[in-house]
Amino acid sequence: MGENVLDEISHRRYNPLRGSYVLVSPHRTKRPWQGQQENPSKTTLPAYDPSCYLCPGNKRAQGDANPQYESTFVFVNDYSAVKEEQASYDPDEDNRSLASFFLKAEPVTGRCYVLTFSPAHNLTLADLSPAEITPIINAWTEIYLMHLSPNSPLASAIPAARRPAKSTVCQLTSPKIQYRYMQIFENKGAAMGCSNPHPHSQIWTTSSLPEELTLELEQLKKYRRGHEDRHMLEDYAKMECEKGERVVFKNDAFVVVCPWWATWPFETMIISRIHKRALVDLDVEETEQLADAITEITRRYDNLFETHFPYSMGIHQAALEGTEEEIESSHIHIHFYPPLLRSATVRKFLVGYEMMAEPQRDITPEQAAAKLKHCAGPLYRK
Secondary structure, X not given: OHHHHHHOOOEEEEEOOOOEEEEEOHHHHHOOOOOOOOOOOOOOOOOOOOOOOOOOOOEOOOOOEOOOOOOOEEEEOOOOOOOXXXXXXXXXXXXXXXXXXXXXXXXXXXXXXEEEOOOOOOOOHHHOOHHHHHHHHHHHHHHHHHHOOOOOOOHHXXXXXXXXXXXXXXXXXXXXXXXXXXXXXXXXXHHHOOOOOOOEEEEEEEOOOOHHHHHHHHHHHHHHHHOOOOOHHHHHHHHHHHHOOOEEEEXXXXXXXXXXXXXXXXXXXXXXXXXXXXXXXXXXXXXXXHHHHHHHHHHHHHHHHOOOOOEEEEEEOOOOOOOHHHHHHOOOEEEEEOOEOOOOOOEOXXXXXXXXXXXXXXXXXXXXXXXXXXXXXXXXXX
């Protein structure tokens, strides 16, 4: 019977990236739904909105005016989650006290950016061609380069060709200190907490390594030590390409899969097929192929339920500063966490058992991949 039986029975799947499990209950998709339903996002937006804080020429909430930009545009977030300067915090140094154990805290400094995808108020990643997404990846790369530690093994290996000829971030000042990590992410749609419909990403740099990245990095290092210096995600991408059943799309450089251990119904990962530590490791052709992969999965998402498909997307790559083992064990990949389950109006909630015990999903990743495979082609609204 092999793995086919897993489409019918409850089972747990292991996530080697986190060292955790997810409960899979495929029969639950048959249950009736009388719970909350989302409003399908089919709103038609204008190419320019005079009230939008991110459109070219408009004033932002703090009063600064955006330039008449023609490609991407980046600025320091007016409402940053972390700041470069703040009051100092000196915790209780009595290590014998209960407070030193239970009331532990550490200060975090950093800098947050907003990066628009284009001047157009109404063009999401799904609407853009690979050629239009490539400048976005180049902007992410340039900002990463700007913050990369000169002592990182990555710094000495960056070819001059990786530095964009026309700077996207020339108006930004260099950070005052060396930060530890940079998280690039996008929240798409009101269902994922996006506060401005103008398509954009966020970039947070922090003095600490976030917990999710810490968990992944420990697993990546552990795998490498136990498998003769091979890389987990390179091996995983190879296996998935050979099996094919969870592969949504692939080209020479990247593969898009519904991972074996996915939690969200239509969760996917874009994985570099050979070991690449960070965006700066990609050559021009690989960058274009990453843009191709992003185009494919975002377009298929929108085509699946014929809606502006909400998701949270994040790039995981090597830290800005770290040991040689940390940098060399890192492998660039992109997570997409979309909440929709059955249709444009029914979403997955992580509540109850998921919050108190462990994550749980209904349809299997294989079933999700099969649906996404059939959503190729032109964007439905075109």
